[in-house]
Amino acid sequence: MMRFSKYYKLLAYLVLSLYAFIVVGPFFMIIMNSFKTMRELFMKPFSLPSKFIYQNYIQAWQRASIARGYINSAIVATISVVTVVLLASMFAYMISKYEFKIRRYLFIYSMLGLALPARLAVIPIFLLLRTLNLTNSLLGLILVYSSVNIPFSAFILKNFIDSVPNELCEAARIDGASVPTIYSRIILPLIKPALSISAIVTFVNVWNDFFFPLILINDRSKATITLAVSIFFGEYSNQWHLLFSGLALSIAPTVILFLIFSQYFIAGMTQGAIK
């Protein structure tokens, strides 16, 4: 790789540290200010809290219905992830390993969803769910997310399944393995890394989405975490100490998960764009 002189490396460190400071600073400030009183927050925004007022968190937790938001988001994200990974891997297995007339068109058809933002379809989606009596319901959200996220996973999984040697499937077939057996006993175990990539990407997409809950959910008890915090920001716009603790609470799960599994997340989230 490239070689750099000492001075150049020093410059690189300086630039990267400045960048890291700009990224981390805001998170640090959220945590600092989430423990202060309103008054202290305005008078001394950059100091450490003189007293750690953890009660801010209790209040924010209750008033923003954080628990409800976590649970709803977790239900929606988990079920969507399982559905997407299962259906997309079955689909990808077919169009990767078998030859039939329309398989190329099926692939192109499924890729359309990768390039066309599903938000553009939101009015008909809303009307469709209303007809099915599924607006304002977690099931409605799950159906939408499971469908919207299929193209990306199908794309990633197909690439991985392509690299599984055909001879392996052929040999299994000669030994009498059926199509479903090849799928569950050979393909799935061999593409575990890809399964976790598509699971992670789908999870983050669903967990972080705000647009569909905003339009499809209007009952607070059904709100996902993003919608719950957005409602909270509207109601408590003057109580900054609570807003900061609410923010800290709402971003904590993803930040902690990310810090533990950062290499997986990074590999997964950047994978799709490189091709």
Add this chain to the structure above:
Amino acid sequence: MKIKLKYILAFVLPAMFLYTIFVIYPLFDSLRLSFYSWRGVGPKIFVGLRNYKDMFTGGFSKEVFNAFSHNIYFFALVSTLELGLGFLIALLLASKIKGTKIFRTVVYLPNMIPLVMVGFMWSLFLHPQIGLVNQFLKVIGLGTLARPWLGDPNLALTTIIMVNVWRNLGFYVLVILASILNISPDLIEAAYIDGATNWKISWKIIFPLTVPTFRTLLILLFIGSFNVFDMIYALAGVQAGPFRSTDVLGTVFYRTAFGGLGSAYTDMGLGAAVTVFIFMIVMPMSILYVYLVERSDRR
């Protein structure tokens, strides 16, 4: 391998059924709806091309084209900053300096936060009097630079774009970095032996070899820039204030289709027409993207 039809159906249909019902059919149903006038309840009235006429002439067209120009500005600025800075920072990370792994994690961190929450957190930081940004400028002696970042119509959209860069830059850094690391080290080694400088290597070897990545990223940035919504919603509100200076097609669509106080035009049909308009802008890029994906797939 050959296969029986029943297996094809069993494995392909579930995914394609959901995908068709909740993605493809709704996309086309938007087109049908755009020929109607409808409040969401009550009778649908067929109005032919009237929604399109409204969109391109008269009062509503001003709103639409104001927003459209903001989407273009958004795309231009975001892609320049994210790809330009992304390339530079990726180059720094590609060198073998220590701590690269930690930097990679740090750089990517904001990407994990939902856009809408990034918007809310910066709405606190950017408050004109008590926001941390202006207070910080005062502390370091640059108080004259303090501005009502989101309150000044000339500044608000650019500020929102900067917040967007803060959140997304890490993604572009890491994608470009991955593509730089894909370049064979021998190539760079050979250039050194021929006496090339770092500057030359960056521009004559690394940059040309990462162009395919830039092309893909530009396409995705273009599609993304016409779907901006969350951050405008959080930082400027549904009315995209001050004075519609941050309005984009996404917020026009939301106000039109799903109301929002004070919007002069509310109609599901007209809202659908706005999405068809966005669709038409994005479509060529989407086709290009699918073409590139399919081509690399057949190789």
